[in-house]
Amino acid sequence: MFPVAVYIKSKDGAAHFHNGTLFPVPIELRDIPRLSQYAKIENTGWSAGEFGYWRYCHALPTGDLLIVPGLILADVKRPSKRYPGYSQEWSRDQIQQFAIGISSYALGVIESAQEDLNLLVHDLRALSNAIYNSALEAQSWVEKSNYTEVRKRLDNVIASQAMLKMRTDALDFVGNPASLIQDSKIHAFRKIDKVIRCFKSSALFQRKVINLNGNSFGRVKGPEIFELIPYVLIDNAIKYSPEMYPIEVSVSESDGLEFSVESYGPFISQDEQEEIFRKGVRGRSAIASGAPGSGVGLSLAKKLVEDHFSGNVRVDQEIQSDFVDGFYYHKTRFTVRMPLVA
Structure with a gap:
């Protein structure tokens, strides 16, 4: 060591x-x-x-x-x-510099862990508030006997709870990959649709719309936490895309399952297109955008796709950009491919 x-x-x-x-x-x-x-x-x-x-x-x-x-x-x-x-x-200086190096590394680990914790607390607090406020609104509409509005609020509670579960599943997987349960055959389209429905309320609140295109009736084989893959990619799109720009999720199947998440986001240079899938790495423009992040999400998605679903994930980006609120945004597409099973 x-x-x-x-x-x-x-x-x-x-x-x-x-x-x-x-x-x-x-x-x-x-x-x-x-x-x-x-x-x-x-x-x-x-x-x-x-x-x-x-x-x-x-x-x-x-x-x-x-x-x-x-x-x-x-x-x-x-x-x-x-x-x-x-x-x-x-020499005394050699040993002292060695100790300083260990100190600097330890400080970096602490700061990174603190940043991850701050982001987690922020996410959990937001989801907790969403559940609480939706429950209060549902209670208010019950008193007015408006059950259509009650149903909407209860749907928001269920969606927020599902988001909370995905967030904690991601945390559990990062901390303990061996915690995965046995593989099963998963209807991928249903999982992707579920994630989108869970995001819709928070996306609309941020003036962003998620559209689902295509279909798939096939199944993929892997752990039940498949939804973490679309969760990470859609969360990424919502985080970085400007207001009023749509987020397009497309699903299709031929030789296998393919789904993509397309949105406008910060520029990704050629040398970063592989690096951003490494744990703890964020693109230079992503950092400059001011959006919070720890560089864990994309590495988590890549690990799940490649190690547990025998697939691959890549990013493509157009050179043409839109200038919005002092920042350049490029149409960006994350594409996931994985084999289907009978």
Whole structure:
């Protein structure tokens, strides 16, 4: 995991030792008595250990302590006890820069996790509010005996609850891909239609319309969370498309199932067309648009399509653009293909 030996002491009292993959320390510098000594280190900075081997302690942004033990420093007297094959010398600056690098990486992980959490909380709060407000409106229409309006509000509650389930399914899959249940034969068109109906209310609120074109009677084989694929692509389209621009979802089948989500969105450069499907990667123009995102959705869709439905997904974009509210938007199409089963 680390090129040099590292002892990490968590703020909750737990501790973990990782021997260096490139420069491991001998057993005499990582036995139980030595690990007990490292556990007692509280102050950051340099300290001398037994036989002239040094330790460096650095505070991580998590609140944990990173201790690099068993060091032979170039600027001090050589250790009084030597171990065969262990002679690598280090400058203080090399070790300090290593610790700073670990700190920077840990900080990046924390910030990324916090951003993902903020987006999740935002989504869950919005869905919770939608369910609550629709229920209140339904209650009001019940008192007026207008059951047509009651039905509409209850449909909104069901749609919002379905969206909530898809959001939590996505979170569960990202955290634990092994949680997938056994594959089954799925009527893909019904799942896509369900996702669109779930999105319609929130899309209209943002002055965006989703149209469904085509049909398919075939089935695909894979886990029941198939709807996460159209969910991600349609959510992406709603997030980035300007107001009053339609989102076209098309479904067809010949040699297999094909469905696409077409909308206007930020420019995707040639070098980004594969990269945006990698976890944590967002296009430069997508970031510049100001729309929130973590770069997880498209990677999730690609993983599901390729690993669980034996298909593929790609993005195509037209060069011609529309200039809306100070930003250039290009017609963008995400296309998914996967085999049908009998």
